[in-house]
Amino acid sequence: MKPPQFDYVVAASVEHAIELLEANEDAKVLAGGQSLIPLLSMRFASPTMLIDISHIAQLRAVRCSDEVLAIGALARHVEVEHDPVIHTAAPLLAAAATWVAHPQIRNRGTIGGAIAHSDAAAEFPAALLALDATIVTRSQAGERRIAAADFFGSHFQTALDHGELLVTLAIPVSDAHMRWGFYEFARRKGDYAIGGAAVSVRLDDDGRCTSARAGLISAGPGPTLAEGLDQELVGRWVDAAAVASAVARAASSIAPADDVHGTSRYRRAVVAESLRRALHQAFDLSTVHTGREAV
Template structure:
């Protein structure tokens, strides 16, 4: 299908981009990599009157890794994240999840900021930022504010961004040298949207028991969500047979997925339990 008619603007600064958004009063859309927005426009699910291309805006690309964590600019492409070897130590959940995102051609153009702003509930990175308690830098007319990842997503394809705000960067907290983690998802074909997925990590005390457990789910809920019942069941336990089985049971009981043409609610509920079981077993086996 052909795209609807629109005006094309290419600002040279964040301030100019925010000003255009404010002038259009909700009629404009930002385009980063275009891998989510353009198909949506082609199907007439969105018909913005103005497209605001961020390609020339400085300071929105790059990966900074320091003692206080990782900062990834919103216009950083998946390919650049995938190729950054330092992330495998600085935030391995990010590095692992990126390999599951769509296909190479999509990762060559798509951006982390565009993906998070699109807020697809089956997308991988929203689940990772929620699990990692990341913060999102948002620029608007009154300057920059930080939003906790858990507060950023407000519904399917919806975020807390006002019509004149722009996602600027994502900040991940520092990652301890010793931490167990895993990312698991299931899709009909690799690169397709996940029926469900799990991102998790936990730390261990001197006795080998888990603490600081973080578990998030995608694909089976309206937004990426933590699973506090699962986290509580793992904390204080050795991550092995009985604890993993109980966590899987609680995971299935914690989600209320919809029925759709791809899978029934019961199937997705069972799948979430299976993925938690696999992820915990993978994390426990990690050296």
């Protein structure tokens, strides 16, 4: 199929892109294009204008302070996967990148585009939820900082307002007390996940859990934050029984949809098993395969 007609403008700067967004209500932002171009070709999106931001160099920067890792919206998946600063400061995010689609997609796709697309089956939104990240946006009204838990909505919806551009992802820097886990199931290597989970936990000096967060993949109409982990895990030395209780509590609150890849019951079971494996990995309870897996 062919995309609909649209005007195409290359933004020279963040300010220029914001001006164009403000003036064109039906405009779409083009970054890597790995999600948008297929939507255009299938006529699922019909913008009057495409605003190409791919040449704005300041949106590619990766900066790290003692407490916050800032990743520009135009950082490509492959850069997130291999950048040594990201590997050290946010190893969960770097690990999640290895599960994204195929090398060709990772070479072109951008992390900001993936976040703005807000696909329930995508890896980066789940990882940002687990990491309690902040999405930084810009508009003519100034800068806005949105917690990941407040950013993602239902069915490809986000908290982005008209005229607002996603510019940076701000992530707390990992330290010696942080642990992480990631797991997903897909029918074939590179397919969208039937279910998955990204986990970030903190331990005190004695090894007791002080916080636990998990972003769930394909668990509902949008990227989903797992519920109930703190009640089951925080304040204790976590064992397999505690993980089982936490998984059961989290799974009871999700409602994945039936589709051609599986029933809601099946998807809930896959998400639950992914969460169990990711938690086992995070708490080092067993040896967990961390490479891409298909079922």
